[in-house]
Amino acid sequence: NGPRMPTRIIDGVVSPKPENEYNDNDFRMLQLNSKAKHVLFCAVGPNEFNRISSCDSAKEMWDLLEVTYEGTNQVKESKISMLVHEYELFIMHDNESISDMFTRFTTIINSLKNLGKSYPNQELVRKILRCLPKSWTPKVTAI
Helix, strand or coil: CCCCCCEEEECCEEEECCHHHCCHHHHHHHHHHHHHHHHHHHHCCHHHHHHHCCCCCHHHHHHHHHHHHHCCHHHHHHHHHHHHHHHHCCCCCCCCCHHHHHHHHHHHHHHHHHCCCCCCHHHHHHHHHHHCCHHHHHHHHHC
16 A cells, blocks of 8 residues: 555654664565655656656556556446447448458457456357348358
């Protein structure tokens, strides 16, 4: 949940611990936070770096990146709902190649998977077969 700055309690008052009073666990927690921050700094591009460089903890950095790219839970649920709707109404368009249709389908499925919603392979195959136009009926029947 972020960096745990070592504290001490004196007469019921919580105050920061002086560094000379840190124990092994205090040093370990601060070191882990520093390592996590370093990994995040190295993993992001310049725009993201500018966005997260003012954060105090790796957790704060991660949360900011998560909200930026995935949105809040409400936004995430809304995206899932929209993509499920696209999936359910998916059909092959007239004059669309099977390759283009499959690319569109895969884009929807991958987006859903990235948001935590997935379908079993059998369901995906059945969905593809159901969305093909009538001209494909002999091939679908053969499969």
